[in-house]
Amino acid sequence: MRTFATGVCVASTYRDTPDGRRHDAVTVNSLGSISLDPPLVCLSFRRDSVFLDDLLVSGHWAVSILPAGARETARRLAGPRAARxxxxxxxxxxxxxxxxxLVLAGASWLECGLRDRFDLGDHTLVIGHVLAAGHDGRSPALVxxxxxxHTIADPYAAIVDVSGAGHWGEAL
Known part of the structure; x- marks a missing residue:
């Protein structure tokens, strides 16, 4: 799977505690689009993830799609919770x-509500209903x-119109 290029995102969620809201964020590359109508996306986490525990309790999360200049953010949020x-x-x-x-400044983003979850192997797949979204197209995405x-040098080199039939698994 290391030869399959993926986008780099930061998923964020929270847990309300007696001391107030505790936010958490973690680097992920498992974001997937499930459905356009209704708008559904998925993320995958190890079953023993403390981030996943918080997400399942809150029932909400955000995904910030990182721009090319956010390598250090991705690196810093890729470790265990104590380090993050x-x-x-x-x-x-x-x-x-x-x-x-949390929604990161300078990133395209999705806010999601938990729709469903599936335990698969050693991971849990969470399905989220997209509640809100925003786009920041000033920088190419980090992959x-x-x-x-890596950064894609020219993200607009091959623009494809995907609005017609025959794209995203549609029958012609």
């Missing part, structure tokens, strides 16, 4: 209007392939 905690507190982010989860972060 200080970085989460420093993120240039705001709580989403619909989810309450991950062969164990390293």
């Amino acid at each position: 905690a200080a970085h989460v507190a420093e993120l240039p982010a705001r709580p989403g209007d619909r989810s309450g989860a 991950f392939v062969h164990g390293r972060y």
Whole structure:
């Protein structure tokens, strides 16, 4: 799978505690589009993930699709929760209007509500209904392939119109 290029995102969620809301964020590359109508996306997490525990309790999360210049953010949020905690507190982010989860500045984003979950192998797949979305097209997206972060030099080199029949699995 290391030869399959994926986008790099930061998923965020929270848990309400007696001391207030505790936000968490983690680097992911498992974002997938499930349905356009209704708008559904998925993420996959290890079953023993403390991030997943918080997401399942809150029932909400946000996904920020990282721009090319966010390699350091991706690197810092790729570790265990204890290592991520200080970085989460420093993120240039705001709580989403619909989810309450953190949305990173300068990124395209989705706010989601938990629709369903499936335990598959050693992971749990969560399906989210997209509650809100925003796009920041000023920078190409960060991608991950062969164990390293990369930038696509010219993201507009091959623009394809996918609005017609025959795209995204549609029958012609």
